[in-house]
Amino acid sequence: MSKLRDVLQLRVRYSETDQMGTFYNSRALEWFECGRTELMRRRLGMSYAALEGKGVFLPLVEAHLNFQGGARYDDLLDIASVIEMSGRARLRFEVQITQNTTGKPVVRGYTVHAFADPDGKPIRPPGWFIEAMQKRSALPEAANEEAIAEGGRAAGAPEDVL
Amino acid sequence: MSKLRDVLQLRVRYSETDQMGTFYNSRALEWFECGRTELMRRRLGMSYAALEGKGVFLPLVEAHLNFQGGARYDDLLDIASVIEMSGRARLRFEVQITQNTTGKPVVRGYTVHAFADPDGKPIRPPGWFIEAMQKRSALPEAANEEAIAEGGRAAGAPEDVL
Amino acid sequence: MSKLRDVLQLRVRYSETDQMGTFYNSRALEWFECGRTELMRRRLGMSYAALEGKGVFLPLVEAHLNFQGGARYDDLLDIASVIEMSGRARLRFEVQITQNTTGKPVVRGYTVHAFADPDGKPIRPPGWFIEAMQKRSALPEAANEEAIAEGGRAAGAPEDVL
Amino acid sequence: MSKLRDVLQLRVRYSETDQMGTFYNSRALEWFECGRTELMRRRLGMSYAALEGKGVFLPLVEAHLNFQGGARYDDLLDIASVIEMSGRARLRFEVQITQNTTGKPVVRGYTVHAFADPDGKPIRPPGWFIEAMQKRSALPEAANEEAIAEGGRAAGAPEDVL
Numbered sequence: 001m002s003k004l005r006d007v008l009q010l011r012v013r014y015s016e017t018d019q020m021g022t023f024y025n026s027r028a029l030e031w032f033e034c035g036r037t038e039l040m041r042r043r044l045g046m047s048y049a050a051l052e053g054k055g056v057f058l059p060l061v062e063a064h065l066n067f068q069g070g071a072r073y074d075d076l077l078d079i080a081s082v083i084e085m086s087g088r089a090r091l092r093f094e095v096q097i098t099q100n101t102t103g104k105p106v107v108r109g110y111t112v113h114a115f116a117d118p119d120g121k122p123i124r125p126p127g128w129f130i131e132a133m134q135k136r137s138a139l140p141e142a143a144n145e146e147a148i149a150e151g152g153r154a155a156g157a158p159e160d161v162l
Numbered sequence: 163m164s165k166l167r168d169v170l171q172l173r174v175r176y177s178e179t180d181q182m183g184t185f186y187n188s189r190a191l192e193w194f195e196c197g198r199t200e201l202m203r204r205r206l207g208m209s210y211a212a213l214e215g216k217g218v219f220l221p222l223v224e225a226h227l228n229f230q231g232g233a234r235y236d237d238l239l240d241i242a243s244v245i246e247m248s249g250r251a252r253l254r255f256e257v258q259i260t261q262n263t264t265g266k267p268v269v270r271g272y273t274v275h276a277f278a279d280p281d282g283k284p285i286r287p288p289g290w291f292i293e294a295m296q297k298r299s300a301l302p303e304a305a306n307e308e309a310i311a312e313g314g315r316a317a318g319a320p321e322d323v324l
Numbered sequence: 325m326s327k328l329r330d331v332l333q334l335r336v337r338y339s340e341t342d343q344m345g346t347f348y349n350s351r352a353l354e355w356f357e358c359g360r361t362e363l364m365r366r367r368l369g370m371s372y373a374a375l376e377g378k379g380v381f382l383p384l385v386e387a388h389l390n391f392q393g394g395a396r397y398d399d400l401l402d403i404a405s406v407i408e409m410s411g412r413a414r415l416r417f418e419v420q421i422t423q424n425t426t427g428k429p430v431v432r433g434y435t436v437h438a439f440a441d442p443d444g445k446p447i448r449p450p451g452w453f454i455e456a457m458q459k460r461s462a463l464p465e466a467a468n469e470e471a472i473a474e475g476g477r478a479a480g481a482p483e484d485v486l
Numbered sequence: 487m488s489k490l491r492d493v494l495q496l497r498v499r500y501s502e503t504d505q506m507g508t509f510y511n512s513r514a515l516e517w518f519e520c521g522r523t524e525l526m527r528r529r530l531g532m533s534y535a536a537l538e539g540k541g542v543f544l545p546l547v548e549a550h551l552n553f554q555g556g557a558r559y560d561d562l563l564d565i566a567s568v569i570e571m572s573g574r575a576r577l578r579f580e581v582q583i584t585q586n587t588t589g590k591p592v593v594r595g596y597t598v599h600a601f602a603d604p605d606g607k608p609i610r611p612p613g614w615f616i617e618a619m620q621k622r623s624a625l626p627e628a629a630n631e632e633a634i635a636e637g638g639r640a641a642g643a644p645e646d647v648l
Contacts, residue, residue, distance in 0.1 A: 014523070014534075015350060015516045017343040019397055020282075024339050025222045029188035030501045037500070037560065048500075049560035060187045063227045070282065073343055074523065074535040120182075120232065176361070176372075177354045177512060179505040181559055186501050192339045199338070199398065210338075211398035235505055236361065236373035344606075349519075349546045353512035384511045389549045394606065444506075444556065 002137040006039035008079040009100060012071050022070035028107045029063060032095050035081035036111075039093075044083070044132055056126060058091060058113040068105040076100040085133065086112055089124060164299040168201035170241040171262060174233050184232035190269045191225060194257050197243035198273075201255075206245070206294055217280055218288060220253060224274040230267040238262040247295065248274055251286060326461040330363035332403040333424060336395050346394035352431045353387060356419050359405035360435075363417075368407070368456055379442055380450060382415060386436040392429040400424040409457065410436055413448060488623035492525035494565040495586060498557050508556035514593045515549060518581050521567035522597075525579075530569070530618055542612060544577060544599040551595040555585070562586040571619065572598055575610060 010031065018024040041047045048058070071077060078098050086092035091113040097106040115125045172193065180186040203209045210220070233239060240262050248254035253275040259268040277287050334355065342348040365371045372382070395401060402422050410416035415437040421430040439449050496517065504510040527533045534544070557563060564586050572578035577599040583592040601611045 019341040019345050026188040026191035065225045181503040181507050183505050350512040350515035387551045
């Protein structure tokens with residue numbers, strides 16, 4: 001099975017907290033999105049923006065979240081994401097968010113995505129997408145780990161080419 | 163089993179759309195919250211704000227979402243919510259969001275909530291909460307339907323007393 | 325000068341609070357949008373959605389906010405908005421948000437909007453838009469007040485008459 | 487006059503776009519917050535989280551925004567912020583957001599903040615805060631530039647030295 005992993009680090013924004021003092025629950029889905037975006041750019045070698053530019057959209061069809069612990073304003077979080085095909089026509093991202101300094105779990109969950117054209121109609125996953133998944137996931141894990149060690153959602157990250 | 167139902171109507175805000183032209187996925191969890199808030203005020207006879215005022219919090223522990231169809235800016239949505247106890251120590255809300263004018267499904271899902279004190283420590287559901295659930299759900303369904311017919315998240319809704 | 329007024333009532337969502345216990349500052353701009361949406365539907369007789377459907381967009385070019393007081397989860401707010409032309413090619417909305425029960429001020433501000441085509445290019449305000457502004461603002465104030473008394477962001481509000 | 491500058495880079499999230507295809511207007515205030523957060527951590531040597539931990543809050547009292555150009559999903563933005571005292575009791579942040587790759591302006595604006603205690607009551611700026619502002623802004627600009635060159639909202643940024 002083709003799988004790709006990535007870890008993104010980000011800090012909780014003030015706008016993401018609520019009056020309970022921790023993050024508001026829906027923010028987790030926005031962090032999942034940040035994780036997907038960087039995983040695709042850094043591991044798959046094609047940004048989601050470029051994918052949409054080619055007319056391929058990945059609308060969310062299912063999401064699940066388990067809230068495991070708090071995260072406060074300015075806490076540094078690790079968003080660990082894994083992408084894989086789910087059946088023939090769907091993509092699945094498994095996500096584990098943890099506190100960077102303590103390793104304590106914050107949210108665990110997954111999202112399932114269809115492939116769609118610009119009008120939202122379901123399409124089959126393009127062959128070049130499947131190939132990219134297979135080719136990239138065949139790379140030795142060490143390469144992945146090295147890339148992760150570069151760390152963070154670095155501003156100066158090398159541009160990825162589709 | 164004690165169950166209470168409510169239907170809230172709200173319109174999709176421009177701020178809730180994304181560049182795909184439909185609502186951004188995380189907004190569904192915010193709409194679920196609006197549904198819970200009004201169900202508690204209108205069916206349970208105690209607002210969630212009043213509940214927190216008594217030191218009882220309902221942090222989210224689990225959420226699930228199935229995205230079934232689009233909803234665009236200004237679309238009028240029906241948020242149908244059902245509350246029930248889940249085991250002895252958890253609350254569960256089942257939610258179905260549909261297009262008000264066509265009845266087309268938009269999102270289906272549920273949220274599970276723990277009972278916690280102001281420090282976030284788990285507590286047992288207060289006896290008066292369980293009683294309110296039982297007493298209110300024993301009311302004839304007609305009363306519920308009538309209340310729903312008053313409709314909307316009415317600004318002038320009668321204040322509910324705990 | 326053509327002016328139209330409207331008052332929308334809405335409740336602060338939990339998702340709109342932050343760890344300071346009041347609403348997060350950017351939510352005010354989202355409430356301003358809710359005020360604009362209902363003012364256009366109820367006073368101008370054309371929804372903003374219908375306006376976009378005719379190829380006329382109103383991108384924000386300037387916004388100003390004075391934060392005057394707090395608002396907590398579930399507080400009922402009055403969003404009082406006034407629309408008027410600003411010069412020949414811009415629309416201006418003046419907004420005052422207050423606590424519904426106490427009348428205490430929460431946020432005061434304004435937004436200025438250009439007229440644009442679907443590609444974002446500036447256009448002149450359509451003649452039919454200017455006429456609607458003039459015709460509607462010539463109606464006796466009493467009619468406006470009556471309409472406001474119907475209150476709230478009513479689900480069953482009369483459909484746009486564009 | 488004591489002034490400190492910082493440039494933060496961040497990418498537009500999908501959740502921050504709207505159906506017009508660019509970012510929704512209120513997100514600019516959230517990006518301003520990200521700019522303030524990193525400026526304080528990196529230039530002032532004390533994080534805003536640490537400031538709140540000492541009982542000093544900086545509630546927003548005024549904000550102004552000029553929308554100058556679009557920004558799409560995944561665009562890399564430069565958030566350039568300058569902090570200075572405004573009179574004796576207020577802080578002011580001037581912000582210019584530009585496209586990182588083209589330098590095109592996106593949003594320009596400012597925010598004004600009061601000093602408050604944990605109950606929201608106005609307080610005088612603590613002496614140690616004023617001193618930190620003066621001491622840090624006296625550092626040669628080169629030091630600032632060097633720090634900026636480290637770039638990004640780096641995950642491994644030096645911990646606050648408050």
